Structures are given as structure tokens and as C-alpha cells.
Amino acid sequence: MAFPSTLLSPRIGSPSRGLPRRVSPLFKSLWGTGLAWLMLTIATVTVAPAQDTATAPGRAAASPFDEPATDDAAFEDAPDSEDGNDRVMEEDAAGDGDFDAEQGTPPPRVKPPRIKPLPIDMKVDRTIAIPPAPPIHRGREIAQTMHYTGAPWLVRESRQREEDCRMMLEALGVQPGQKVSDMGAGNGFYTLELARMVGPEGLVYAVDIQPQMLRMLSRRAAEEGLHNIRLILGSPIDPRLPAGEIDLVLCVDVYHEFSHPEAMLARIRESLAADGRLALVEFRGEDAAVPIKPLHKMTKAQVRGELEPAGFGVVREFDRLPWQHLMFFGSQAGGR
Numbered sequence: 001m002a003f004p005s006t007l008l009s010p011r012i013g014s015p016s017r018g019l020p021r022r023v024s025p026l027f028k029s030l031w032g033t034g035l036a037w038l039m040l041t042i043a044t045v046t047v048a049p050a051q052d053t054a055t056a057p058g059r060a061a062a063s064p065f066d067e068p069a070t071d072d073a074a075f076e077d078a079p080d081s082e083d084g085n086d087r088v089m090e091e092d093a094a095g096d097g098d099f100d101a102e103q104g105t106p107p108p109r110v111k112p113p114r115i116k117p118l119p120i121d122m123k124v125d126r127t128i129a130i131p132p133a134p135p136i137h138r139g140r141e142i143a144q145t146m147h148y149t150g151a152p153w154l155v156r157e158s159r160q161r162e163e164d165c166r167m168m169l170e171a172l173g174v175q176p177g178q179k180v181s182d183m184g185a186g187n188g189f190y191t192l193e194l195a196r197m198v199g200p201e202g203l204v205y206a207v208d209i210q211p212q213m214l215r216m217l218s219r220r221a222a223e224e225g226l227h228n229i230r231l232i233l234g235s236p237i238d239p240r241l242p243a244g245e246i247d248l249v250l251c252v253d254v255y256h257e258f259s260h261p262e263a264m265l266a267r268i269r270e271s272l273a274a275d276g277r278l279a280l281v282e283f284r285g286e287d288a289a290v291p292i293k294p295l296h297k298m299t300k301a302q303v304r305g306e307l308e309p310a311g312f313g314v315v316r317e318f319d320r321l322p323w324q325h326l327m328f329f330g331s332q333a334g335g336r
């Protein structure tokens with residue numbers, strides 16, 4: 001659309017020069033119409049009824065930016081203060097805690113109960129000197145103890161398939177109410193199962209020389225709700241077991257890591273009950289197909305050659321495990 005050139009002239013409405021002396025008929029018509037509209041608006045505002053500009057009950061004062069009017073009841077029902085919000089939350093907490101879509105208030109957050117780890121007996125007698133560890137024992141190189149950072153390997157998913165842990169546990173013959181010890185318990189792979197097997201009337205002594213391992217076990221046992229476990233920090237020469245009370249001491253892939261085997265065997269023997277047993281589980285050194293480093297394997301001859309001089313005699317052997325020997329020993333004085 002083309003505009004008349006007179007409407008686009010910079011002379012029209014110029015603040016410095018005022019209105020032009022010569023204007024077109026069209027401009028006169030528009031100027032008159034605008035002036036009349038302005039005067040009508042002023043008159044309307046001046047004589048408007050007072051109730052039109054008053055604030056209606058329950059509503060905010062009108063403004064040029066108001067949204068379209070909504071139902072007044074929505075404003076009356078909704079809480080309009082922090083106290084109101086608190087009241088809604090209190091009412092919801094007193095109810096079933098379900099989410100109220102109308103109020104838009106989520107249920108109160110309930111913190112799960114804090115699980116208290118089992119206590120650990122850390123009272124190792126530090127005044128007792130520990131002699132230097134021999135690198136060789138009866139012709140066998142002693143393996144280094146697995147560090148606690150390797151704990152995930154103990155609970156690897158493939159362990160049951162590789163070692164048939166369930167079969168080994170069944171072969172132990174553990175009875176409810178017995179006192180057993182998981183020597184070198186680590187993070188508790190076998191400790192928790194033994195605790196279930198002896199039941200609430202029995203007791204499991206979980207011994208390890210690394211407090212970090214025991215802390216992992218403590219949390220796991222608490223989470224499982226197993227409280228018939230006594231966690232003991234041992235030393236390289238003393239597992240700190242009660243004398244003459246233990247029905248079974250279980251050593252799974254741990255004896256070959258004893259830095260002081262003679263001292264440990266002497267203390268274990270003292271801890272056994274009259275008919276107590278020591279069960280050794282070691283990877284078969286005679287079997288090259290077992291994919292374990294030779295340093296962490298033992299032959300039956302090696303096991304006998306080390307335990308018999310320490311006062312133990314073979315009571316029974318179990319040879320059905322996929323990779324390991326399971327040998328039971330009794331004290332020579334009480335064996336049969």
C-alpha cells in the first residue's frame with residue numbers, strides 16, 4: 001500500500017517547527033478524529049463508577065497484564081502462605097504418604113534405617129614381637145598375602161563354577177550350634193554361609209590380619225542381618241582364637257600364605273575342641289590344568305609334610321572339587 005507523500009514528510013509533527021501551515025485535507029480529517037477520541041477517553045475515565053476500579057473479593061487488582069480470569073474458588077482453596085504449605089505436608093504425613101496430585105505436594109522423604117556394622121575385635125597385643133618371616137618353609141616358597149584391594153576377586157561371579165563352593169561347604173559337615181572359624185576370612189565369601197549353617201545358636205570366628213577386609217565383612221554381615229559372627233583381627237603368629245572351643249577351623253586358599261606357618265598351626269591346634277578339625281582347601285599343585293600360579297598351589301605331599309610335624313594327622317580327604325584338595329586334620333592327641 002502506498003502512503004501519500006505528505007504523511008511521510010519530516011515537516012509533519014516536527015518538535016522544532018510545530019504543525020505546518022499547509023496540510024492536506026486527509027491529514028485534517030485524521031487529526032480531528034484523533035483529537036475527538038482522546039477527549040472521549042478522558043471523559044470516560046473521569047466519570048467511571050467507583051466499583052469498577054475497586055478490588056473484587058479474593059482477587060488481585062486488575063492490570064493491563066492480567067491473565068484471563070479464572071475460577072475464584074481455586075484461589076480460596078490453595079494455601080497462600082508458608083503455614084498453609086506446612087499444614088498440607090503435615091496432613092499428608094499423617095495420611096498414607098501417597099502423592100496428592102491436586103495439592104501437588106510430594107510425600108515426605110523417609111530415610112532408611114542406618115545399619116550398624118558388626119564390631120571388630122582389634123585388641124592385638126602389640127608388645128609381642130613378630131619375628132622375621134622366612135621366605136621358605138620346608139622347601140616351599142611362601143606366597144605373599146593377597147592385598148585387600150584384591151577383595152573383589154574373592155566374590156567373583158565365576159567362583160562357584162570354578163571351585164563348586166556349594167559342594168565344598170556341604171562336604172564340611174557343619175552342624176547347627178557349632179563354633180567354627182573362617183581363617184583368612186577376607187570380605188566374608190564363606191563367613192556368611194558358615195553363619196547361616198551354624199544358625200543363631202552357633203558362632204563363627206572370622207579372622208584376618210587386614211582390618212580393611214574385616215570392615216568389608218562387618219558391613220556385609222550387618223546388611224545380611226547375621227549377628228552370630230565374631231570378627232577378630234589376628235596377627236601373623238596368632239589368630240587369637242579361644243582355646244579348646246573350636247569345632248572346625250576352615251582355611252580356604254590361605255594356608256600357603258601364612259608368613260609364619262609353624263606358629264599359626266600351633267595356635268590353631270590349641271584352639272580346637274577335643275574332636276575339632278582343621279580343614280585345608282588348597283589348589284592342586286599336582287594338576288597343571290588348574291589355571292593358578294604354582295606359588296599359590298600345594299600338593300597333598302606338601303600339605304602332609306608340613307602339618308604332620310606340627311601335630312596334625314589326616315582324618316579324611318574329599319577329592320571331588322574341580323580345582324582343589326579338601327583335607328581334614330585332627331590333633332594327633334585327639335585324632336582317630
